[in-house]
Amino acid sequence: MQESCEHLGVPLELIRVEVQSEAGLSIEAAAALRRYAALAAQLQPRECLLTAHHRQDQAETLLLQALRGAGVRACRPSGLPSFRVRWHARPVLDVPHGELLKLGRQLENFKVIDP
Secondary structure, rough: OHHHHHOOOOOOOOOOOOOOOOOOHHHHHHHHHHHHEEEEEEEHOOOOOOOOOOOOHHHHHHHHHHOOOOOOOHHOOOOOOOOOEEEOOOOOOOOOOHHHHHHHHHHOOOOOOOO
């Protein structure tokens, strides 16, 4: 990640969070809450957090929620949740994973693997 950011001239700050299983939450949900809280704390007023969640990520989340027996509310689509006056947007949510990989291959010497 650091090499990719340096190559693109993008600043990188790593933020560590500690995650413990919380009552009523899966470890994945607890981790997501901690991650987004840490990211939201870094945003200044009127800034926007953009993440590269894509269509396959959304499908995986839905499948995991269904497999763990989550109700309909837990499976709602992700939109633009507010961090009070701050925002989180997923601009490529409707883009198929394959299209993003195709774009990535077109970028010179740029490679990031999303496990």
